[in-house]
Amino acid sequence: MQKLPVAILGATGAVGQRFIQLLLDHPWFEVAEVIGSERTAGRAYGEGARWVLDGEIPEFVRGMRVKGLHELFDSPLIFSALPKEAADPREMELAAAGHIVCTNAAVNRMIEDVPLLLPEVNADHVRLIDVQRATRGWKTGALVANSNCTAMPGVMALAPLRRFGIERVAIVSMQAVSGAGYPGVASLDILDNIVPYIGGEEDKVETETQRMLGTLVNDRIEWLPAVVGASCNRVPIVDGHMVNISLSLREQPSMDAIQEAWAGFVGPDPVPSLPSAPEKPVIYLQQPDRPQVRRDRATGRGMTTSVGRLREDPVLGYKFAALSHNTVRGAAGCSILNAELLAVKGYIADFQPEWTEHLEIDLA
Amino acid sequence: MQKLPVAILGATGAVGQRFIQLLLDHPWFEVAEVIGSERTAGRAYGEGARWVLDGEIPEFVRGMRVKGLHELFDSPLIFSALPKEAADPREMELAAAGHIVCTNAAVNRMIEDVPLLLPEVNADHVRLIDVQRATRGWKTGALVANSNCTAMPGVMALAPLRRFGIERVAIVSMQAVSGAGYPGVASLDILDNIVPYIGGEEDKVETETQRMLGTLVNDRIEWLPAVVGASCNRVPIVDGHMVNISLSLREQPSMDAIQEAWAGFVGPDPVPSLPSAPEKPVIYLQQPDRPQVRRDRATGRGMTTSVGRLREDPVLGYKFAALSHNTVRGAAGCSILNAELLAVKGYIADFQPEWTEHLEIDLA
Amino acid sequence: MQKLPVAILGATGAVGQRFIQLLLDHPWFEVAEVIGSERTAGRAYGEGARWVLDGEIPEFVRGMRVKGLHELFDSPLIFSALPKEAADPREMELAAAGHIVCTNAAVNRMIEDVPLLLPEVNADHVRLIDVQRATRGWKTGALVANSNCTAMPGVMALAPLRRFGIERVAIVSMQAVSGAGYPGVASLDILDNIVPYIGGEEDKVETETQRMLGTLVNDRIEWLPAVVGASCNRVPIVDGHMVNISLSLREQPSMDAIQEAWAGFVGPDPVPSLPSAPEKPVIYLQQPDRPQVRRDRATGRGMTTSVGRLREDPVLGYKFAALSHNTVRGAAGCSILNAELLAVKGYIADFQPEWTEHLEIDLA
């Protein structure tokens, strides 16, 4: 079976590498083009990229020629791990040129007609693509974003609680160094240290949370009408973003009702059947001292959000802890799941429906 | 000049060692007795104790014989670093026997007539000693507690804000491993990890904060009438407890007014003149990425609380970060400052007023 | 297909847990009995054991009743992760009672008729089992040891160099905290620290290296006639033991010849076909800065030794770095591979040869 060729923008960076790693053996997609910076363009990937993930650089990509950002690309589907300076306006140009662009860049996340997708949470936001195409006169192209890696665990844990009326949310994050890319955080800044500041992060967490949990009404996203505050900290861990969340819920549900909401949460069809979807998007851990970053970040191949410590909060009513793998579910893995959703929803022109036959997906 | 002999209960543990280290060259106090567990009693301190602080074990204490917890002690002043099982009822017995006991144990902190002292914040709570003595029929003895090491940075940062009407406070802590003593946290539990749970800690932070910030009215402490919530996390750092605090203030002060409150905060006389008092109990750091644990924990010889990142919070109104050295200001250093306050207030019978002549303290 | 029931001694500890984890889905063996300490015996495994590995405790073992060390066991094959006080004499008793006991305990490693097995290196040492049985009058029982986790990477990297005449070997280790079990190393002893001492370790590395690389002559192991020295350090990493090795070789081979020796090393038949054998027992990494602990410890599912930085040493002639996963290849994983070797060699009475039919193993 042939696969859909995909290109990776920013392929030599840490998130770009994670794309390459997660797409090894993907049932539908195949890395066909790797795009780097001016420094690496023209070289073999294995020479231009310093592989920073665990294990060795995958053999198939080692000799692949790195393309420059302004070359033409053949792949209909493009995953972007570009930093914001490079992302704007190149990602938009590529979408206009007919590519499906799934981006991690913050710069395009809050554009009104760009869906900010977390499939289990807001798969219906994909309909913004129709708006996008109509407004911009695009035929096959589209631009789809996934969220900030710190907003992500909160949104996943809050989504099943929307039914209880989320009013106010206070989020404090403890974030891994991999969230800052490579070289990113200097070791002198983080060994035996905490830095209570990550530039621009708190604003992203606050606004993206409201947008992702929002509702599609008349072709526009109405943000979740909740007050959200965030405080962000960098801590000396490799991977995994932990958040402590306090919140108030209008319906005043019981603790059991909240746990049941998490236990029953799977996301709308066909999301649970997508190749990269975890068996459970949210798992509630009963032990009093979980989730723990090192022990729980890999759950569901890094695609599951682990939640624990639900208890009363004297200030807002409820509190709990949530953890997600920031470079898998919070970045590359989410982009891939987004693309899978677009594929089965028919937004990728070259995608062959028969590729999904092995899955229980009803494309009707 | 002779000095006041002091005894240290739990002298072989991590906090006990910090007492010994901080009392080297103290102008008024001199370690005369070290008290250990059954295992170490009778042995030379240097043999019984595994020194876990930086540097080598101080020479003067190496050969000192460790006494058992149930022996008689000669020192009028006793610092206790006992774990709760050992502290209760031994600390109370020793106070009843005429000793001044300054304790770190949680077990005695919430007793109505035991002052929970942080001198810059609530020096007037020492008057509970008079209540204590009257009620219990004690003449020279007294029991004085200092707070949980995680409540401490919040209380210090909040004290200057009482004038603005503290209503609700949400605290999220990131705590060093030294807070759990030695051996304490297993390295397998904390390397590349965060544990979002510390048994009993959240309750202590919530209640002790209210009690320490409370008011002495008719010989009783009226707790601060604020709602306080806490979430506690263990992180892979050696020393220093960081808290992220969100709060609402009735008076809605400007950010400048809050910074001025911190800048002007020194605590009531004679606290600023005590030997262990830092020049500034609270320092506000203007850089956007401070306080940082490793870089700021030693400020003011570990006795200063570093505060930073004051900004608006969409949920409660204000937020900031605060940091204190947990085994210095949050434990042994605070006990010593408490004892200094008791000394100049005349509560320690054997204390010689002429020892304070070099300080600008008016004992009148 | 039925599987061989196995028992795990010391099942609640860190290495015991690794056994349980590695035996999930093993093609031949199935955990049927878990044996714990006095404290845990009689309880459900999920209650008695504090799971310290990444992820959650496997479901199948959660409710299994923990047996006491002195009960009777049904499983013909026993893996032991006992500490030495518990291992002696219980392991020997169980072997005498007819069980095949594969042990990690140091206490039995240097007994003359106990093979110290690393299958790729010294599979022929299994013949000591015949000696063992003959001498001790055992019929079905046997006691087989695997090596110290720090000796292991050196032995694996040195084995292919035996042909060049190993004369002198200097080993300096940098060892993960998981090597000390749980709770093991206190976090206060290792965060931002190195401890240049691990009790008894250097002697084990020196003697076990010589014994494992030795030759079976007339039913006895003649130790490798080389001089071996070791210096052992504990460093703040979770898993993975790194060694820096300098050595002199009688034949003075070229650097290329040494790399070829590693590249061609697979171990004697049928070892490469065993279920837990890695594709390559030794991999030489060409990058100048590899192997790295975090990035290379999981190679070959933790069963491969990664080697790098081969270069001239002014003192002994050659030097290089080697890395193995200490709780997989250096402990539980090696024991399992040892047991697989015993199975196909016919030493386990109840083992069914047809279980191996899917492998290319010639049991003739």
Next chain:
Amino acid sequence: MQKLPVAILGATGAVGQRFIQLLLDHPWFEVAEVIGSERTAGRAYGEGARWVLDGEIPEFVRGMRVKGLHELFDSPLIFSALPKEAADPREMELAAAGHIVCTNAAVNRMIEDVPLLLPEVNADHVRLIDVQRATRGWKTGALVANSNCTAMPGVMALAPLRRFGIERVAIVSMQAVSGAGYPGVASLDILDNIVPYIGGEEDKVETETQRMLGTLVNDRIEWLPAVVGASCNRVPIVDGHMVNISLSLREQPSMDAIQEAWAGFVGPDPVPSLPSAPEKPVIYLQQPDRPQVRRDRATGRGMTTSVGRLREDPVLGYKFAALSHNTVRGAAGCSILNAELLAVKGYIADFQPEWTEHLEIDLA
């Protein structure tokens, strides 16, 4: 009393900052000029430099204008923390222009007439300055180097053993991240990791060790005629370089004789009386598990080398561990001690002998 104005090249980097910190309150020297890179030149130091040491940037330097590398400097004494590209040829030019230049740059360390000074070890090498001045026609200028921070602890520990005839030395290092400057090592490269490679480091350790331990004969340094090999590793610690050393000694001294050699080692007059000289340049720790990096790096205000674990080595005869603070004794602190030696030896024209009156230094 007036002080000698000094300039710091590379003042905004990590070692430059250490110079500023260590020169606070120096009895003879006073920071008068701070020199930065093109990026920082012309700005206030507090704006151009990102302070990476613990604590806040010292007040006196915050507003000082950063000079460019090619401006003229007024200070007779210059400390250089320049990287090698910037150091060559600027340091040599400044010496030629009449400045005393004390450099940390590797690029000038092996020049025949440049002393590579570690005062307790080879104070007599200062006489190369006379050679330097005679050869090059300099009157007041001079260029003096201090060693690589990893060679340093070995050299200090080996110096007292020269009397026993050092023949072969094998050094394995475990080095802190601060040795790589700022930003230096990426946190993704070192958290939960070891990197067994530091570019160029092993060669420096090997050759500088021989040169520093060499003998001044006929105005030239005859290198120590010993074979020295080094293997260098980066480990996740903040400050402090640990080495494991094995060596052979011609005289085969007893272990006691070696410990006595260390205990009695103070360096030649007037080194022990210099302001920055530690009370003991080498301390032997009797505990079996010392020196430890975090606990012992600050001994002697970071200027003492801590040694421990002296024992037999099967391969070379003797082995031990040694630890020094890499950015204090291994860099800035050593440069300052070197300058103090030059001052009292009369090499700094503007230095006033009466400044030394408070010390017991005989300048005759």
